[in-house]
Amino acid sequence: MKSEAEAAKRAEAEKEFNDGLMFFRSSYYGKALGKFQRAVELDKQNPLTISYLGLLVALAHHKYTEAEQLCHTAVRMKHNDVQCYLNLAEVYLKAGKKSDAVEALTVGLQYTKRDVRLTRALRKLGVRRPPVFPFLERKHFLNRHLGKLRHRVLQMLGKE
Template sequence: MPHVDSEREFTRGMADLSEGNTLAALVHFEKAVQVDSRPRYLSYLGYCAALQRGQVQKGIGLCRQSIAEDPGMADHYLNLGRILLLAGNKAEALEVLREGMAIAPHPVIGELLETIGSRKPPVIGFLGRDNIINKHLGLLLCRLGMR
């Protein structure tokens, strides 16, 4: 019977999360994890804890644990990527999200990657990205539609 209760709580949490009610989702995910600590429960609990309570390190830890236990589920990578973005770690978030897309095509990860975007390499490779020549040359080429 505990399996049914944990799954029901998880389902309710997912419904609340899809409606944007992360606080209610967090409560349901906590109840689900109390009964059964499945990787997907932990992953979503980590995401909601980071989002609602600011427990970023806890969220990262739970998502990494989920990935270690169940590496074939793209949702774990999505949740970890979202948390890393919250923490301001865009480079690592992009890396994790791309790993998730490599595991399985995931529409939400795809949208997130498109939203974040990625920077193009510097126009002149041996000069740094912050070099004034690279900056202005890049802007000029972009305006001309050549980049």
């Protein structure tokens, strides 16, 4: 009897999550927020739901501290979930904390086996490797040519 009630509760939470995701993708952040709040009420142990709730608190209400706390909670619950790191980085960006967003994505890469979505998000933020010779300008011909060579070698080794 108890497991049937729990299964029904989980199913309702999943429906609320899916509805919230649909509203989120359609940029109806207020409606999505309500759905994710309901989903978290029904299932407080789902890190992905908590992470999206955090993102929507930032998008709909601009409450960045609360949003960061929710996203951090989700990351602590499931440290290998790519979407949790992406949502945390998005919250940081909305709060104007680009360096924290870069750090969140970089930490996420360590725990998610260098997931391509995190790498893509870092590139989108314009994160670059340091120049080969930091005492020369980035546009110096040695830095440009050796940087290209470094890039090719890293690609061949599968590190990029």
